[in-house]
Amino acid sequence: MVTRASIGPLLNVLASGLLLISFAMLSRRRTQRLIILFAWQGAILFLSTCLVAYSSGLTELYYSAALTLILKVILLPWILHRLISKLGAQWDSETLVNIPTTMLVGLVLVIFAFGLTQPISTLATTITRHTLGMALAVILLAFLMMITRRKALTQVIGFLAMENGLFFAATSATYGMPMVIELGIALDLLVGVFILGIFFFQIREQFDSLDLHHLEALKED
Amino acid sequence: MEILLVLGLPLLGAVTLALFGARRFAPELNVGFSLATLAAAALLVLRVIHYGPMLIGREQFFVDSFNVFLVALTAFVGFTTAIFSRPYMRIEELHGSLNSLRLRLYHSMYQLFMAAMFLALLTNNMGLLWVAMEAATLSTVLLVSLYRTKASLEAAWKYFILCGVGIAQALFGTILLYFAAEQTLGREGMTALLWTHLNAVKGHLEPRVLGLAFVFFLVGYGTKVGLAPLHNWLPDAHAEGPTPVSAVLSGLLLNVALYAVIRCKVLVEGSIGVLLPSRMLMTFGLLSAILGAFFLWRQRDIKRLFGYSSIEHMGIITFAFGLGGPVANFAALLHMTVHSLTKSSIFFTAGHASQAAGTQNMDGIRGLVGVSPTIGWGLMLGSLAILGMPPFGVFSSEFLILITAMRGHPWATPFLLIALGVAFAGIFGKVQPMVFGESDAQPLPHSPALVPVFVHLAMVLVLGLYMPPALAEWYRAAARLIG
Numbered sequence A: 001m002v003t004r005a006s007i008g009p010l011l012n013v014l015a016s017g018l019l020l021i022s023f024a025m026l027s028r029r030r031t032q033r034l035i036i037l038f039a040w041q042g043a044i045l046f047l048s049t050c051l052v053a054y055s056s057g058l059t060e061l062y063y064s065a066a067l068t069l070i071l072k073v074i075l076l077p078w079i080l081h082r083l084i085s086k087l088g089a090q091w092d093s094e095t096l097v098n099i100p101t102t103m104l105v106g107l108v109l110v111i112f113a114f115g116l117t118q119p120i121s122t123l124a125t126t127i128t129r130h131t132l133g134m135a136l137a138v139i140l141l142a143f144l145m146m147i148t149r150r151k152a153l154t155q156v157i158g159f160l161a162m163e164n165g166l167f168f169a170a171t172s173a174t175y176g177m178p179m180v181i182e183l184g185i186a187l188d189l190l191v192g193v194f195i196l197g198i199f200f201f202q203i204r205e206q207f208d209s210l211d212l213h214h215l216e217a218l219k220e221d
Numbered sequence B: 001m002e003i004l005l006v007l008g009l010p011l012l013g014a015v016t017l018a019l020f021g022a023r024r025f026a027p028e029l030n031v032g033f034s035l036a037t038l039a040a041a042a043l044l045v046l047r048v049i050h051y052g053p054m055l056i057g058r059e060q061f062f063v064d065s066f067n068v069f070l071v072a073l074t075a076f077v078g079f080t081t082a083i084f085s086r087p088y089m090r091i092e093e094l095h096g097s098l099n100s101l102r103l104r105l106y107h108s109m110y111q112l113f114m115a116a117m118f119l120a121l122l123t124n125n126m127g128l129l130w131v132a133m134e135a136a137t138l139s140t141v142l143l144v145s146l147y148r149t150k151a152s153l154e155a156a157w158k159y160f161i162l163c164g165v166g167i168a169q170a171l172f173g174t175i176l177l178y179f180a181a182e183q184t185l186g187r188e189g190m191t192a193l194l195w196t197h198l199n200a201v202k203g204h205l206e207p208r209v210l211g212l213a214f215v216f217f218l219v220g221y222g223t224k225v226g227l228a229p230l231h232n233w234l235p236d237a238h239a240e241g242p243t244p245v246s247a248v249l250s251g252l253l254l255n256v257a258l259y260a261v262i263r264c265k266v267l268v269e270g271s272i273g274v275l276l277p278s279r280m281l282m283t284f285g286l287l288s289a290i291l292g293a294f295f296l297w298r299q300r301d302i303k304r305l306f307g308y309s310s311i312e313h314m315g316i317i318t319f320a321f322g323l324g325g326p327v328a329n330f331a332a333l334l335h336m337t338v339h340s341l342t343k344s345s346i347f348f349t350a351g352h353a354s355q356a357a358g359t360q361n362m363d364g365i366r367g368l369v370g371v372s373p374t375i376g377w378g379l380m381l382g383s384l385a386i387l388g389m390p391p392f393g394v395f396s397s398e399f400l401i402l403i404t405a406m407r408g409h410p411w412a413t414p415f416l417l418i419a420l421g422v423a424f425a426g427i428f429g430k431v432q433p434m435v436f437g438e439s440d441a442q443p444l445p446h447s448p449a450l451v452p453v454f455v456h457l458a459m460v461l462v463l464g465l466y467m468p469p470a471l472a473e474w475y476r477a478a479a480r481l482i483g
Helices: A004-027 A031-056 A059-087 A099-121 A131-148 A152-174 A179-207 B002-020 B026-051 B065-094 B100-122 B126-144 B150-185 B195-200 B207-225 B233-240 B243-272 B275-296 B302-323 B325-357 B373-386 B393-408 B412-435 B451-465 B469-482
Strands: B054-056 B061-063
Touching (some): A004 A031, A179 B150, B002 B065, B002 B100, B026 B065, B065 B100, B207 B302, B243 B325, B302 B325, B373 B412
C-alpha cells in the first residue's frame, strides 16, 4: 500500500518518466512509435494525477484523471492511429539530422526550465512542488521537437506533448485547474485534432505528401 | 439576460447555418443573426450606461466600460461584415472558387467565431478566456483554408500551429496565475481565476510568479495580436482567407487578443509594479510598428499589404498601452476603435477590387475609379484614413500617442515617426496607381454592398472631428480602469 509520505518521491519518479519520454520522442523517426510514446505520456499523467488526487483527497482530481485516461491514452492515440492508417503513413519515417545536437539543446532547455522555476517552486505548498520544473522542461522539449521536425503529423504530436506538459504543470503546481476549465481545454484539444485530421486530407490532396517542405511557398520576396 | 442574448444568438446562428447554410437565403440569414446580435449588444450597452458595471451568472460573466465598448464594436463590425459578405461570397461562388457546401461551413463558422469572441470579451474567468481564445482560433482555421488552394492550406497550417503554440504559452501563464492566486484566494468557491476577485487582491499576489506569468501571457496572447517577432501567421492568413474573414480577423480578433493582454497587465501591475509590463509592451509595440511599416514596402499582394499595416497599428496600440496613464490609454482605446473600423472597410474595398481585377497582385489592379467610383474612392479614403491623415480619427489617436510619448519617453518618438512615415510612403505609393490610371478590369456580376465602407469611414471621420462628450466620458472611464 502506498503511504502518503512516499507519494512525493513516487511523483518525482513519474515526472522523470515523463521527461525521459520527451527525450525519446526527440530521437524517434517513425510516426507510429511517436504515437505510442504519446500514449505512454498520457498513461503517466493519468497515474500521477491519481496519486495527487489520493494524497490531497480532492475528488475533483479523480475526474480529471479519468478525463486524461479517456482522452490522452485512448481517444487521441486511436484517432491519430486511424488517421495514419487512412493516410497510408504507418511506415513513414523521417531522416533526422544531428540527433546528438538536438539532445544537447534539449539538455540545456531542461537546465533552463529548472533555473526559471527554482524561485517559484519553493513557494508551493503542494507536495508536488519540485515537479514544476519538470513540467516546463516537457513543454520546452515538445517545442524543440516541433521546431526540428518537418512532418505535419510529427508536429501535431509535438503540439499534443506540449499540452501534456501543461496539464502536468497544472496538477503539479496547483492540484489542477477548476473542472470547467479543464473540460473546456479538453474540448478545444479534441476539436483541434479533428480539424487537423480534416486538414491532413486537404494537404495531401493538394501536395500528395505530408511533408512540410511543400508548405514553404509563402515567403517574403 | 442581455449577456445571454449576446452569447446565445451567434451560437444559435452557428447551429442554424450549419443546417441551412447551403441554401440560397443563407447569406441573408447570416446578416439577420448578426443584426440580432448587434441589437442585443446595444441593449447591453444601454444597461451598462444606466446601471454601471455588473457581474452575472455566479460571477462568471462581467461587464465594465472596457469590455462593453469592445462588445459593441465587435457586434457592429460583425454585422457590417455580414452585409458585405453577402454579395462578395456570391461573386466568389460565381467565379467557381467555392461551392455551396463550403459556403455552409463559412457561414456557420463565421457565427461560431463571433460567439467565441463575445465569450472571450465577457467572461470573468481567466481560464474561460483562454478556452474562448483557442475556440476563436479553431473556428477560423478552416475559414482561412476555405479555398483549398496550396497557398491557403499553407497559411491555415501556419496559423494553426503558430497560434496553437502561442496560446499554449498563455495557458502556462494562466496556470502560474492560478498558482499564485490559489495561495491568496484558496481553492474554495472557485474564485481563484475570476478576474474581479484577482483584481481585488492583486496587491497580495506573489510578484515573482506574476512576473513570470506575464511573460507567458504576453508571448501567448501577443502571438494572436500579431506582435513582432511572432507575427508570421498574420499576413498569410489575411491574404489567403476569404476577404470577410480577413476583415474580421484584422478588425476584431486582434483587438480581442489585445484585450486579453491588457486584462492580464492590469493584474500583474498591481503585483509587481508598472515597470516590467510597460517596458515589455513598449518594446514589443515599437518593434511591431517598425517591422510592420518596413515590410509594407516589399508586398505585392493587396491583402498582405494591409495585413502588415495591421501589425504596424497593433504595435502602436500596444506601445500606447505600455505608456500607460489616462491620456495614452484613452488614445489606445480610440485607436483600437478607429483601426478596427477603417481596416475592415479597407478590406471590403480591397476584396471587391481584386474580384474586379481578377487578381490580388497590386500590379494587376489599376484604375479602380474608372471601373467603379465607389470601390476606388472607398479604397483611397480608407487608405488616407489608416495613414493618419487629418481629419480622420486615426490622426487624433496617433497624435495623442505621439505627444504622450514625447513627454514621458522622448527616445521613442523618432521610432514612432519613422514607422508612421515609412508606412505612409509605402501604402500611399501603392494605392495611388491602383485607384487612378487606365484600367481593363471587369465590372462585378453582383452589385457590391459598399454602404458599410462609407458608414465606417464616416464614423472614423466623426470621431476625428468631434467626439460626443458621452462617448469621450466612456473612453475615459475605460482608460481609468486600465490604469
